[in-house]
Amino acid sequence: MNITEMRISDPEANLVANEGLILDELLHLEGATVLELGCGRAEKTRIVAQKAASVLALEVDETQLAKNITITDLPNVRFAHGGAEQIPAADANFDIVLMFKSLHHVPAELMDSVFSEIRRVLKPGGVAYISEPVYAGDFNEVLKLFHDEKAVREAAFAAEQRAVSAGGLVLVTQKFFLQPMHFADFGQFEEQVLKVTHTEHKLSAETLEKVRSKFSGYMTRDGATFHMPIRVDLFRKTAS
Numbered sequence: 001m002n003i004t005e006m007r008i009s010d011p012e013a014n015l016v017a018n019e020g021l022i023l024d025e026l027l028h029l030e031g032a033t034v035l036e037l038g039c040g041r042a043e044k045t046r047i048v049a050q051k052a053a054s055v056l057a058l059e060v061d062e063t064q065l066a067k068n069i070t071i072t073d074l075p076n077v078r079f080a081h082g083g084a085e086q087i088p089a090a091d092a093n094f095d096i097v098l099m100f101k102s103l104h105h106v107p108a109e110l111m112d113s114v115f116s117e118i119r120r121v122l123k124p125g126g127v128a129y130i131s132e133p134v135y136a137g138d139f140n141e142v143l144k145l146f147h148d149e150k151a152v153r154e155a156a157f158a159a160e161q162r163a164v165s166a167g168g169l170v171l172v173t174q175k176f177f178l179q180p181m182h183f184a185d186f187g188q189f190e191e192q193v194l195k196v197t198h199t200e201h202k203l204s205a206e207t208l209e210k211v212r213s214k215f216s217g218y219m220t221r222d223g224a225t226f227h228m229p230i231r232v233d234l235f236r237k238t239a240s
Helices: 019-026 043-049 062-069 108-121 138-143 150-166 186-194 205-216
Strands: 033-037 054-059 077-081 094-100 122-133 169-183 224-237
Touching (some): 019 043, 019 169, 019 224, 054 062, 094 108, 108 150, 108 169, 122 150, 138 205, 138 224, 150 224, 169 186
Parallel strands (some): 033 054, 094 122
Antiparallel strands (some): 122 224, 169 224
């Protein structure tokens, strides 16, 4: 695929899937040396570690990193502090680099550095799997009331386009799917979304009530279920 074929969204996407299924479809993880940038609560790290030979999982959020370091049941994973724009690893060291919904959290002025670093640490022929939330859907309608990510998500996509134009990384494919998300109640939404430590959300009482009201519109007797549209861009480092 070339830059003119890249799409930031696909309104026709209707595949409902957890991201683990997409990983299995697009990547060969068995025996791979993997770098995960922005590992968060290590939910995806656990999935990847089941097949990969080794995983270096980096996180810049010191609070979350402190929790990750206490994990003892992932012997092939090493958790460490580090950002995507300055990766603490040697050149040509990884078969696969992963970013799960974290590129848009990088300051826009550093996004080009992220792709320079990804190219540097990938082995020739290695791949970079980058998933990003699409600015659409019911969950986004709730989120944008207090944290509108339209500009940063567009900046992330533009950085991907520049990376392809610059050479060294080629776009292999794009995959769009709908990731199911379920919350038993607004309290769980607050805990998992509003109180995340990587982004400080300071909501006024008025804004919090607007968010609560909007969220309540999606509640059923079984809770609130959303289908977040996700875009996956798969890049390969050229041999030269």
